[in-house]
Amino acid sequence: MTETREDVPSTADKLRQEAATAAQVRALSNNPDVVALRVEKVRSFVDSLVWVGIFLGLAFTMVNVQTFAASGAVTGSLPWLAAWLLDPMVSLVLVAVLRAEQITARYQVHVGTWAHRTKWFAFLATYAMNTWRSWTRVDVAGVVLHSVPPVLVFLAAETAPVLRDRLTEAVARAAAPAFTGAPAETVHETREEAPSRPVVQRRKPKAKPGRKLRADYLAEARAAWTPGIEVTPAWVRSVCPEISRGTSKNVADELRAEVVSAPTDEPREEAA
Structure with a gap:
């Protein structure tokens, strides 16, 4: 069965269909739920990279801290074995604080000053035990080498809550009325003037208790x-x-x- 000329869509029909599809994609891209889903994927990716970097940095410092704590003890002796517990003791407390900040930053809740003091103490203790031998020997290369991992862990610990806070704010802005553009009255006028163009009704953000x-x-x-x-x-x-x-x-x-x-x-x- 051969197609007639009337069955073949014209160029205007194709453009009209493409315009309608583009309008739907643009409307869904600005939908707060879609934005929240995309931000959540980015948040998970950022958290994964930050945690991997923190654990690698803490694993690097473990050997130096053990050497500092053992202070010449015989390999395999009780003091030598006990020296391996010092770095995990400090690192586990630091990881606990960072994990708590990861949850509170999602809801923009302040964790308090003691959490920051604990984080600073853990960083300073790790840094001092890592670089003590290099400072006493005035080994500049050793100071630089053993300073990079703990400083990087500290910067990651301070930057991660800020990044999570900005991602949370991005979701909040996506749900704000100003994000979708025109007010509700304009949306209704547009729907009446151009009924063929799909328009997404804006949703007002619901205030969450404690946020x-x-x-x-x-x-x-x-x-x-x-x-x-x-x-x-x-x-x-x-x-x-x-x-x-x-x-x-x-x-x-x-x-x-x-x-x-x-x-x-x-x-x-x-x-x-």
Whole structure:
């Protein structure tokens, strides 16, 4: 059976179908659920790489810490065997803190100052035991070699919560009304004018109990600020105790920009 000319789609029909498909893809790409799924995949990938780097760095430092703790003990003796327990003792505590920060950063909950103190102590102890022999011998190459792994572990431990906080904020922004573009009234008008074009109805984000966005922290810091107070991340954390370190820096930068750009209302002297 031969096709007639009427059965063959025209160029305009093909373009119309491609335009409708492109509109559907664009609408689904901006869907908050799709964005959250993509961000979750990126979060899992980033977490995996960070954890692999941390464990490799801790495994590298284990030998140096054991050598430092054994301090010339006979190989196989009880002090030599006990020296192998020092590095895992410090590393397990550090991993526990990092694991807790991994969960709290997902919901932008501040873990408290003691967690950061524990992390700093674990890093300083590991760094000192790794580089002690090189410092006493004034071995510059040895200091550099044994400084890279613990410093990298510390930087990864400090950077990972910030990255997770930014990924969480990306999901929150995707669910915000401004992410989808036009307001609801515009969406209804567009649907009436062009019924053939699929339009995705925007969803309003539902506030979760115990969860605050960066805008909420900024509003609290703005309300607590008075002239003469220096806006710093530490001051923001004192005003908002539950805020994370990464979010406090961003809030401090935004509030500082508002304070600098805000016009000063000074009374003008009336001309005599």
